[in-house]
Amino acid sequence: MKKQTKIEIWVGLFVLMSLMALASIAFQVSNFSEWKERPTYRVSALFDNIGGLKVRAPLKLSGVVIGRVTGIEIDPVSFKARVNMAIDQSFNQLPVDSSLSILTSGLLGDQYVGLEPGGDEEVLKPGDEIEMTQSAIVLEDLIGQFLVKLSDSE
Template structure:
């Protein structure tokens, strides 16, 4: 009799642990989109990524469609090569689609914004987005402003 209650409470205890794990996975971390639907890779070259990080968001019109998978530097041209993982369901990005690095809110992190192009041709796995615009770096803007002030 005593053993029965112990076994029942141990079962409930372990079940509570599993439920807690499910809660942490689903409610707290959100089921990751790139893992669930499959993803394909695109590359984009930027002149300055300024604080973009691996796992930053890739979005189109504010909707998250992927993540930044890797960031490398091409020292020959002095450019950053960003690998983007885009959700498989977004399979009609045109070849002249644009990529910009933008900032979320005033203190928020950086993310990559994709704008759709007009070309008939569609970007495939492994293609490179050529129409890119790097991050606006506040120091550069201020520097430019100050030199222009000096000129006039």
């Protein structure tokens, strides 16, 4: 029976170690902690062009992540891109006339949605649509414009 005890201790240790590993992956490595616990509310916005924006891209206010993109679809009426976002419930005092723009972190980084707060007394409520949006800067368009200007000035 002594051998069995040794085996049991080792198996216990084994399970304990894997649980610790799982916990560290959940909380340190992945976004598990933001997944379930915190309540969010949903808003949406229409963009002319979302560039390379992807689902799960962060929504940032002054560089701080306050929410995530939950879905991207085409609005059937306006043929614009509708971006759905979930904002953390703790940021429920955002003015209703805030504006959104799609920005890039660094020259080659991922794209994210930046929120610029407005001045209205009224605050954003779940299901609201943010009116003022600025599309992603598309590098090709920018170069195109630059070339046009270059040829104009000649």
